[in-house]
Amino acid sequence: MPPSKQRAVEQLIASHQTGYALDQAFYVSPEVYQREIDTIYLKHWLFAGHDSQIPNSGDFFTFEFDTESIIVIRDKDNSIHAHMNVCRHRGSRLCLDKTGTVKLLSCPYHAWSYNLSGELIAARNMPADFERANHSLHKVHVELVGGLIFICLAPEPPSLAPMRNDLDEVLQHYGFDALKIAEQKSYRIPANWKLAVENYQECYHCAPSHQEFAQVHAMARAPDEFKQLKTEFWQAHKNDLKFQQHNYYFDLAPSACEGYQYDRNPLLKGCVSGSLGGAAVAPLLGDISAYDGGASELMIGPVNFFLLYDDHILGYRFLPLSLDECACDVFWLVREDAEQDKDYALDTLTWLWDTTTQADKAIIMNNQKGVSSRFYRPGRLAEMEHFQQSFLNWYLTNLNKVNDNEVCDK
Ligand code: FES
Ligand SMILES: [Fe+2]
Incomplete structure (x- = not known):
């Protein structure tokens, strides 16, 4: 965000009067909205669903907000992973369905395929020096509270x-x-x-x-x-x-x-x-x-x-x-x-x-x-x-x- 727009958001925050509702700009400003995504939705734990939704290996559901989509999937060892639903080739969505069961996560665009833990295991006709190991899906943090699945997109989630x-x-x-x-x-x-x-x-x-x-x-x-x-x-x-x-x-x-x-x-x-x-x-x-x-x-x-x-x-x-x-x-x-x-x-x-x-x-x-x-x-x-x-x-x-x-x- 350009510094002048950042300053405008900071002034808006500083001008809030405690005990009153928020100013209109908080509800209509794209800059405020962007900052909310950055500081709240990308930094905090979000309740994604329940482990009973994905009882078996390969079961998944997708979880979406703003421009983001996250795949929550159960692996063969019963663990639950969350991956960004963004192919590491040219960025296509991988899972287009809201729920389903898969053996592999295969991209609908050029068919790069990832295992359930998000490692790239097949990419057709790529140059000899292409390193699959550097192209795993972006990992999202997962924690279970009982059977409730929480995810967090921050590199270091709050404890x-x-x-x-x-x-x-x-x-x-x-x-x-x-x-x-x-x-x-x-x-x-x-x-x-x-x-x-x-x-x-x-x-x-x-x-x-x-x-x-x-x-x-x-x-x-x-x-x-x-x-x-x-x-x-x-x-x-x-x-x-x-x-x-x-x-x-x-x-x-x-x-x-x-x-x-x-x-x-x-x-x-x-x-x-x-x-x-x-x-x-x-x-x-x-x-x-x-x-x-x-x-x-x-x-x-x-x-x-x-x-x-x-x-x-x-x-x-x-x-x-x-x-x-x-x-x-x-x-x-x-x-x-x-x-x-x-x-x-x-x-x-x-x-x-x-x-x-x-x-x-x-x-x-x-x-x-x-x-x-x-x-x-x-x-x-x-x-x-x-x-x-x-x-x-x-x-x-x-x-x-x-x-x-x-x-x-x-
Ligand atoms: S964008 Fe996924 S394989 Fe090309
Ligand atoms: Fe109500």
Whole structure:
């Protein structure tokens, strides 16, 4: 980016007023967008999918954002690799399908072929001095959290160790090692990706916009009532493993450590899960022995969100497709041994968050239309938007970290 444009972005960041929404330029500027890709999406861990999607050797799926495409594939030794979906000859996409099973990754253009670990093993009619060994696919880092597959495109990804040290026990309690995807939906939203993330992070809009959600989650209540309900809920369960707060939120973590957050919140009286009326929808997860009437919020990395009910888990990720379009991908995870139509029904499992996400899609589209207006001015945030505020603090600090070398010593 030319220095003058860099300076313009830096001035924009410096001019942000804490406690207010972002200036219009953050949502419409190609320079800001480019810097977000560089400092967020190319540097942080992204929730790519679940290992149950690729049970056998050669099974793959592709994962896409902005101009990038990544192949996530299982090798013969059962390990999972991620490769950039870019041929090392003249750059063609290798995998054109979203999912599939292959013996080799063969380029559709001139047929260079790579093994599952990304080494070039065949290139037709090349000069005698051509070295196949120098033409492996670009590797992408992969880490599993239980069966959840995270990838990171950075040469040196931020460490997930603090998150693992803090949360391993609680994630095991939820049976993160023994889940499967019951359903997965992608919602394309014609809006800048931040409007979707900001919307996810605040429940100020829940009562007016999500009746179905507000009938189940105490979080939609006014701040004082919610605090009271939460205090009572925690007092009643304080010795339960699920009731621990683990905050290493993004504005607290040095950039060499990945930020995360875990907290448990009450549902409304009589509700036990995220469903129509808060009814149970699937077998209890992990070694959870009874419903406690709560749901936990988990964030791993800046754009990956999980909602942990006692009987299923929602995975949410937000991916930019371009400056003014994003994808909100939603995953419904249940115990791996749960049987569809016997232990759970897809329509009852997915109803609440499909309904809520459809409503959010409309809200976010309208928000984009408004922030694009010449009459838009950033407004004051409410107390119920404090997570959004923390995200904005982190986001603005992070955008300035084009070349930083903080260390992770937690
Ligand atoms: S671009 Fe892939 S083989 Fe030529
Ligand atoms: Fe919403």
